[in-house]
Amino acid sequence: MDVQEIREIRHAVRQLCGQYGEDYWLDLDRTRGYPSEFVRELTASGFLTVLIPEQYGGAGLGVREAAAVMEEVCRSGAHAGACHAQMYVMGSVLRHGSDAQKTDYLPRIAAGELRLQSFGVTEPTTGTDTTSLKTVARKQGDEYILNGQKVWISRIEHSDLMVLLARTTPKSEVVKKTDGLSAFLIDVDAAKGNGLSIQPIESMINHHSCELFFDDVPIPADNLLGVEGKGFKVILDGMNAERILIAAECVGDGRYFIDKASAYATDRVVFDRPIGQNQGVQFPIARCYAEIEAASLMVEKAADMFDRGEACGAEANMAKMLASEASWKAGDVCMQTHGGFAFAREYHIERKFRETRLYQIAPISTNLILSYIGEHVLKMPRSF
Ligand SMILES: Cc1cc2nc3c(=O)[nH]c(=O)nc-3n(C[C@H](O)[C@H](O)[C@H](O)COP(=O)(O)OP(=O)(O)OC[C@H]3O[C@@H](n4cnc5c(N)ncnc54)[C@H](O)[C@@H]3O)c2cc1C
Numbered sequence: 001m002d003v004q005e006i007r008e009i010r011h012a013v014r015q016l017c018g019q020y021g022e023d024y025w026l027d028l029d030r031t032r033g034y035p036s037e038f039v040r041e042l043t044a045s046g047f048l049t050v051l052i053p054e055q056y057g058g059a060g061l062g063v064r065e066a067a068a069v070m071e072e073v074c075r076s077g078a079h080a081g082a083c084h085a086q087m088y089v090m091g092s093v094l095r096h097g098s099d100a101q102k103t104d105y106l107p108r109i110a111a112g113e114l115r116l117q118s119f120g121v122t123e124p125t126t127g128t129d130t131t132s133l134k135t136v137a138r139k140q141g142d143e144y145i146l147n148g149q150k151v152w153i154s155r156i157e158h159s160d161l162m163v164l165l166a167r168t169t170p171k172s173e174v175v176k177k178t179d180g181l182s183a184f185l186i187d188v189d190a191a192k193g194n195g196l197s198i199q200p201i202e203s204m205i206n207h208h209s210c211e212l213f214f215d216d217v218p219i220p221a222d223n224l225l226g227v228e229g230k231g232f233k234v235i236l237d238g239m240n241a242e243r244i245l246i247a248a249e250c251v252g253d254g255r256y257f258i259d260k261a262s263a264y265a266t267d268r269v270v271f272d273r274p275i276g277q278n279q280g281v282q283f284p285i286a287r288c289y290a291e292i293e294a295a296s297l298m299v300e301k302a303a304d305m306f307d308r309g310e311a312c313g314a315e316a317n318m319a320k321m322l323a324s325e326a327s328w329k330a331g332d333v334c335m336q337t338h339g340g341f342a343f344a345r346e347y348h349i350e351r352k353f354r355e356t357r358l359y360q361i362a363p364i365s366t367n368l369i370l371s372y373i374g375e376h377v378l379k380m381p382r383s384f
Helices: 003-018 022-031 036-044 063-075 090-096 099-110 188-192 230-266 277-308 313-343 349-360 367-376
Strands: 116-120 135-139 142-156 161-167 181-187 196-200 209-221
Touching: 003 063, 022 209, 022 349, 036 099, 063 230, 063 277, 090 099, 090 181, 090 230, 116 142, 142 161, 142 181, 161 230, 181 188, 181 230, 188 196, 188 209, 230 277, 230 313, 230 349, 277 313, 313 349
Parallel strands: 116 161
Antiparallel strands: 135 142, 142 209, 161 181, 196 209
């Protein structure tokens, strides 16, 4: 798409989001509610399914366009974490699913009939050390039997399907520790009646994250995604798109904070002059603007490389790191600019401040990105 067409997408997303004011999001945050109407409308308008190819009923656009959608959602004051995964989790099916899986699931996801917005990787005892995860899928006839535990699995209560990573061969029996892991497409409702229990986690933001317990949950062998033992690649291949889109959300959050801070600094009069006339107030906002613009360029670079089919692990990681740090800093400056009013929930800033903090930790933490750059880009010794 050319620049003008992307501008039109942005405009349309802004209009849609404008119908759901910030009070809508504040209310959901207070009640821990789910934005069902918003998600339905975003899906029906085709914005949440932009990455699904046309042959399966999606718009068949690239990550650049998808990033523009997510950025605008966040800039409007919304909490995109409630729905962003519907955009990219389906990539595992698209890239690694069999023809039967693609024709069965993707058109229904594109039509909004099926929600595939849950991703089950993290475990409480192993955390970032993914290849040590302990959830096991044991082959038994034409089924796999799943046992184990996951933590922080978001949107599971609002998802029909989940992509899950489990061990099918013990780590001690594989040469490469990334081997022996397999990815599965889990029918959440079917699993719930068959040994899956879900425990919501009370947390700092309204992200609908849960702890999952699998007790002899049978999974049809047909639900294996890709090749048995090669599931790490299925998950890995989806990560670049996820990181770029989350970086775009952070750019949206950052622009939201800068819009709010600069407007307030211009309006608020203390000592008979707008507080923004003081360089101590104005310069931090200007600096955040520069940092968000720079992060946005890295997001664009990563998205363009992804859409051209080029390896973009470093760029996707750097975009996520730079944008999450810049949005957090912009949030902090926005808080400072608003003084005491920053703490009043009706100003919405404290909610966005909490929400944007997540992205220095999930889906991957900053240290892990730095170690990726150190090892894979700069060729320094592996640190773990
Ligand atoms: C709100 C929320 C939603 C989430 N949603 C999902 C989801 O839907 N699906 C899912 O699978 N996961 C999800 N997660 C999990 C998330 O991906 C992890 O929390 C994140 O990857 C970090 O893992 P951890 O919490 O186990 O931290 P740990 O691995 O315990 O690490 C703790 C800290 O130590 C640092 N650290 C660890 N090892 C090293 C090292 N070798 N060198 C330097 N620093 C190191 C890390 O950078 C981190 O800062 C979510 C988390 C949250 C909070």
